[in-house]
Amino acid sequence: MAAVEEKKKSKKRKNETPEERAARKALKKQKLLQPKPRSDSFSKPAALPQTERADASETSFAAFAKEHAVELSGSEPVPVVEFAKAPFNAACKQKLAKEGFAKPTPTQSVSWPLALTGTDLISIAKTGSGKTLGFLLPAFHRIEQKFERNSSTIAAPKIVVMAPTRELALQIASDAAKFAPCFGATTACCYGGAPKWEQIKKLRWLNNRGCVVATPGRLNDLQNQGKIFLNEVDVLVLDEADRMLDMGFEPQIREVVSRMPPRQTMLFTATWGKDVQKVARTLVSGEPTRVSFGDAASGKLTANKDVTQTVEIVESWRDKKVKAIERLKALHKDGSAKTIVFLATKRACDEVANELWYAGLKCDSIHGDKEQRERDRVIGQFRRNEVMCLIATDVAARGLDVSDVTNVVQIDFPAASGKAGVEDYIHRIGRTGRAGKKGEAHAYLTKDDIKANGRVLVAILRDAGQEVPAELAELTSRAGGKGGGKGGRGRGRGRGGFGRGRGRGGGF
Known part of the structure; x- marks a missing residue:
């Protein structure tokens, strides 16, 4: 009987006018x-x-x-x-x-x-x-x-x-x-x-x-x-x-x-x-x-206690980049590390990614200038261990959940100011040490970073039971920073750029 009824319905639908078909579909949708x-x-x-x-x-x-x-x-x-x-x-x-x-x-x-x-x-x-x-x-x-x-x-x-x-x-x-x-x-x-x-x-x-x-x-x-x-x-x-x-x-x-x-x-x-x-x-x-x-x-800002945090104080952005590249080469020497590196600008991401690639690291970058398909492709390769070092702006700081990330390296402090910047910092750290696993996070700071965010950063380290370097504590005390958060700076004369010209450089 069911088959006969279905056959009758099918025949009836074939004889429908366009108006009747539209009315039937509208009623079904309603x-x-x-x-x-x-x-x-x-x-x-x-x-x-x-x-x-x-x-x-x-x-x-x-x-x-x-x-x-x-x-x-x-x-x-x-x-x-x-x-x-x-x-x-x-x-x-x-x-x-x-x-x-x-x-x-x-x-x-x-x-x-x-x-x-x-x-x-x-x-x-x-x-x-x-x-x-x-x-x-x-x-x-x-x-x-x-x-x-x-x-x-x-x-x-x-x-x-x-x-x-x-x-x-x-x-x-x-x-x-x-x-x-x-x-x-x-x-x-x-x-x-x-x-x-x-x-x-x-x-x-x-x-x-x-x-x-x-x-x-x-x-x-x-x-x-x-x-x-x-x-x-x-x-x-x-x-x-x-x-x-x-x-x-x-x-x-x-x-x-x-x-x-x-x-x-x-x-x-x-x-x-x-x-x-x-x-x-x-x-x-x-x-x-x-x-x-x-x-x-x-509502208190706290970092994941399963992540060992270390900070290193340097003089300039160039020093940050040089030291970070040296550290990443050492981390990836045996091929077991899986790292996310954070930078403030799109141009910086591509620059660091290129240098690491030529140094033999399996790396790639994601940022706001890349189309969604391209970002999805890179993230997919990172999940499958085809890429072991992911260079990113904060587009990946929250929402990227890869359980086997072993290290996070922050070359630039988040560009957002105040509490938002510190939240971004903590969320970056949270990309490792997930689901009960241990992780390591390393950050590079200039005196400008410390002046803007030093006190809050020291509090984050102490709340998570991490060691506060004596130099950081001293500079923070001297600067009296309250956590304004200027973020990482580009080098050169441009506004966040990396050349010597007057270009604006990359943003988020």
Whole structure:
């Protein structure tokens, strides 16, 4: 009977006039855009069975929280301290082992049991804490348990992850693509600066366990054009929510969320200021669980303590470049180091990259003058170890998440002034020492850098338990710097340029 009915419908559609066809498609789109009322399919799952939870006598939350500086508002979970205790399927655990993960990070240990209860979650943690798998794996597990796997011809994802930048969106999507097959899920990534038709094509291949990672602007455009339907979203994740608000994405986020049905919402942020709190209250349920790691909730700027920081004081920018190139040659002598080098200008990036390339290092650069496709190509090579030294402006300081970066070298201090400059400095450091791994960060400072940012930099070093060079402490005390932040300077007479002429040089 079903086959006969389908044949009749097909015959009827062939005889449609263009006006009738347009009206039918418009009606279908209107129905899809309407949020679904909460039904049994959107009910929150029960807490994990006790057999799937860690042994409470072995790892209590109180002891774990004290050791890892975790603060919680809500019901206490039993931390998942080893992958064997997690409820994820065997394929997922095998993939974790294959990717080289030894055990869950503190963020994952707490986020997993909280997220798996189905409650809304607010997590305040610094970058590099392993939060990406902290929300992806519970989301995939949830839809695996709730929805039978089948194909779909409508771009209607069950999981939506929003991120502030295309770099971060691409990284999250890369991690999602690694683990989605373990749960019978499919993924797509949507972001600005790339052709829409390619992304729309991928959306059409989503099955009923689809996961879409997107920037707010592109996601809003696609839903307004009827290319993606959000009426079946079961899990919403806002990653780096503070960053999205800083970039002015609040209107797009609200419009996107208004099209979604009741769901589980997880909000991840590195800071917990008043603006973030205000928006969070309107996006999550009335009684969300809130968890913070370290002093992230205090808003205090702190560097990752898994990163060993060293600083070197030099006379000029030329000295910075010469010493940095010598250091990078030594680091990459045996081919085991994987380094990100930060500079203030685009021209400086290309200049240093060229010198290192001719010295035999596998390196390349990314900055604002390069097209998105070119930047994606270079970052892809960096992930695959085809490029071992990445030279970058701050376009890569936040959102680039490569777990095996061993070293960060800062030739120039961030150009942003005041608190923003110090935040950029900390985020640069955070590119190494990720997901519980150790890393090293080295910075070159001139007296101008110290005068502008010395006191704040000394405080960052001390808070992270790092050694403060006597010369830096002395110069800081003498200069009385308050953290204004001038950033790195170009040499020559130009404005940030590198030649002797009067050109402006490169900016961000």
